[in-house]
Amino acid sequence: xxxGEADPCLYGYSPYRGRPKIEWPDGKTCAVWISPNxxxxxxxxxxxxxxxxxxxxxxDVVGYGHRDYANRVGHWRMAEMMEKxxxxxxxxxxxxxxxxxxxxxxNANELGWEFFSHGIYNTxxxxxxxxxxxxxxxxxxxRTVRDATGQTIKGWLAPALTHTPRTLDLIAEYGLTYTxxxxxxxxxxxxxxxxxxxxxxxxxLEVNDHYGFFIxxxxxxxxxxxxxxxxxxxxxxxxxxxxVMCIPLHSYLIGQPHRIGxxxxxxxxxxxxxxAWITRSGDIADHFLSHYYxxxxxxxx
Amino acid sequence: MSLDPVYLDYPHRKQGMDHDLYxxxxxxxxxxxxxxxxxxxxxxxxxxxxxxxxxxxxxxFRAPGHMQTAYPDYRxxxxxxxxxxVGIYRLLDAVEKVGARISVAANGAIxxxxxxxxxxxxxxxxxxxxxxxxxxxxxxxGIGKDVERDLIAGSLDMIEAASGIRPGGWLSIARSQSFxxxxxxxEVGVTYMCDWVNDDLPYAMNTAGGRIINLPLNHEMSDRQxxxxxxxxxxxxxxxxxxxxxxxxxxxxxxxxxxxPLNITPYIMGLPxxxxxxxxxxxxxxxxxxxxxxTGGNIVAQAAPQLG
Numbered sequence: 206x207x208x209g210e211a212d213p214c215l216y217g218y219s220p221y222r223g224r225p226k227i228e229w230p231d232g233k234t235c236a237v238w239i240s241p242n243x244x245x246x247x248x249x250x251x252x253x254x255x256x257x258x259x260x261x262x263x264x265d266v267v268g269y270g271h272r273d274y275a276n277r278v279g280h281w282r283m284a285e286m287m288e289k290x291x292x293x294x295x296x297x298x299x300x301x302x303x304x305x306x307x308x309x310x311x312n313a314n315e316l317g318w319e320f321f322s323h324g325i326y327n328t329x330x331x332x333x334x335x336x337x338x339x340x341x342x343x344x345x346x347x348r349t350v351r352d353a354t355g356q357t358i359k360g361w362l363a364p365a366l367t368h369t370p371r372t373l374d375l376i377a378e379y380g381l382t383y384t385x386x387x388x389x390x391x392x393x394x395x396x397x398x399x400x401x402x403x404x405x406x407x408x409x410l411e412v413n414d415h416y417g418f419f420i421x422x423x424x425x426x427x428x429x430x431x432x433x434x435x436x437x438x439x440x441x442x443x444x445x446x447x448x449v450m451c452i453p454l455h456s457y458l459i460g461q462p463h464r465i466g467x468x469x470x471x472x473x474x475x476x477x478x479x480x481a482w483i484t485r486s487g488d489i490a491d492h493f494l495s496h497y498y499x500x501x502x503x504x505x506x
Numbered sequence: 507m508s509l510d511p512v513y514l515d516y517p518h519r520k521q522g523m524d525h526d527l528y529x530x531x532x533x534x535x536x537x538x539x540x541x542x543x544x545x546x547x548x549x550x551x552x553x554x555x556x557x558x559x560x561x562x563x564x565x566x567f568r569a570p571g572h573m574q575t576a577y578p579d580y581r582x583x584x585x586x587x588x589x590x591x592v593g594i595y596r597l598l599d600a601v602e603k604v605g606a607r608i609s610v611a612a613n614g615a616i617x618x619x620x621x622x623x624x625x626x627x628x629x630x631x632x633x634x635x636x637x638x639x640x641x642x643x644x645x646x647x648g649i650g651k652d653v654e655r656d657l658i659a660g661s662l663d664m665i666e667a668a669s670g671i672r673p674g675g676w677l678s679i680a681r682s683q684s685f686x687x688x689x690x691x692x693e694v695g696v697t698y699m700c701d702w703v704n705d706d707l708p709y710a711m712n713t714a715g716g717r718i719i720n721l722p723l724n725h726e727m728s729d730r731q732x733x734x735x736x737x738x739x740x741x742x743x744x745x746x747x748x749x750x751x752x753x754x755x756x757x758x759x760x761x762x763x764x765x766x767p768l769n770i771t772p773y774i775m776g777l778p779x780x781x782x783x784x785x786x787x788x789x790x791x792x793x794x795x796x797x798x799x800x801t802g803g804n805i806v807a808q809a810a811p812q813l814g
Contacts, residue, residue: 261646262647267725270681270703270704270722271726305519334507337508422735426745461724462727462753463749466749
């Protein structure tokens with residue numbers, strides 16, 4: 206990005222109307238990916254001068270306990286249900302989970318889920334890092350995920366959504382191909398970086414379970430309806446455009462007893478609809494890079 | 507710009523938790539718990555009885571539901587006290603209709619100020635657990651171990667004086683603890699606490715003060731969260747609890763006994779326009795096969811020998 210400028214120049218302007226179509230495999234109209242955030246939060250993390258980790262003095266028993274619920278209870282519920290309906294996860298991973306609860310990471314890996322980095326811990330923020338420090342967490346992420354799963358990460362979702370002006374340039378330099386931190390489109394598109402090729406992968410804050418339950422205060426059934434409407438619209442429009450729908454989840458939220466049942470209706474709906482390419486973020490990125498990146502780069506130049 | 511190098515040190519980055527309070531554990535790989543009479547699902551109702559001084563102290567923090575306007579805040583002082591005069595009796599009648607025995611988490615001040623209420627609760631066969639002194643009795647790191655020890659002892663003493671029974675359970679205000687709380691509770695013989703919401707079943711913590719069971723009182727399914735914070739209707743609340751019931755009951759068939767914790771607030775659920783929906787929910791649950799109502803003390807007594 207262009208640091209300090211009013212327009213960070215992350216990408217060129219390319220209107221949705223009249224854009225050439227993206228064809229997904231097998232004539233599918235909407236690429237659907239589920240992104241479970243598999244996270245580890247620390248009980249007593251060091252302070253970042255730019256953002257507080259917990260609302261309460263440490264220990265924030267409710268804040269911490271709520272997140273810890275994911276690794277003891279929620280993940281297992283969510284993962285079993287996804288597997289039942291044929292959804293592989295694309296994991297936004299606090300890579301230190303590989304050390305703390307390797308059982309969760311191994312389970313996701315055995316299920317054929319993809320991993321990308323969501324930082325070391327969700328209680329360590331990038332704000333204020335110098336370049337060497339930021340390189341250290343990227344290198345740590347690549348190494349840790351490779352050691353734990355054999356996978357080479359292709360994507361990045363900034364830890365707790367904290368960025369520096371150099372994050373996107375650096376991840377592209379390390380060979381990562383997609384970022385989940387930009388929310389400007391329902392299709393992938395090129396991102397301007399110093400070197401390498403980087404695309405934006407449509408993630409979602411709007412239909413993220415955290416937003417659904419804590420920003421919009423939806424009931425579990427309302428959230429399920431929201432996801433179904435989001436899908437139905439994107440699948441319909443995708444006949445002309447080729448869309449992406451991400452369902453970002455936190456199992457400490459969606460895996461609660463009053464939410465997991467209503468959520469199953471969403472997976473049933475999408476799985477039986479027939480228009481969805483039910484896939485992983487890295488597969489979407491690979492497909493886009495192979496077939497559309499160069500065209501899109503020209504269009505948005 | 508750069509961060510202090512310690513920000514990239516990870517001293518607890520190893521297998522297991524980043525603290526010593528309890529080990530990691532997968533709910534679905536534990537030995538199944540069994541409940542008395544072959545029940546699959548026990549609904550644990552916890553009703554909070556809270557007295558809010560009209561003079562909030564804010565140390566270490568102001569409790570949820572506390573005074574909001576400039577002094578004197580008659581509006582919130584009295585509408586909270588409504589729960590202790592009217593709402594609680596509606597709830598007691600409602601649970602009596604289905605024969606449920608519940609846990610009542612009472613401030614010590616409730617016992618001191620309204621001993622008749624505590625006697626009514628005990629006479630009906632319910633359990634009284636300790637819920638700090640009054641709603642200024644919040645706990646967080648920084649209040650000091652001695653202050654916290656006194657607060658815990660004061661709360662237990664006040665309830666025992668009114669009920670004749672030393673409480674075996676503890677609920678912190680806003681479930682907020684210091685690093686010392688589990689050990690201080692265990693040290694004075696409290697059998698279980700309800701503050702850690704990281705599980706769906708009870709589990710043991712081993713502290714410097716001895717062993718204590720954590721019986722997780724789910725905060726997401728509380729009436730405060732669903733009705734007051736998220737502002738859903740009482741009917742929506744009931745539908746959500748029925749969905750939770752159905753899910754947990756299904757899981758119990760495969761994985762062993764489950765509990766459904768319902769944290770209820772008299773000044774929230776005990777209002778005339780909400781209580782009817784809650785009564786219908788209680789009746790619906792009472793009619794489900796494999797289900798029973800239980801107090802926290804009863805659940806812990808059943809679970810503790812099975813927890814190893």
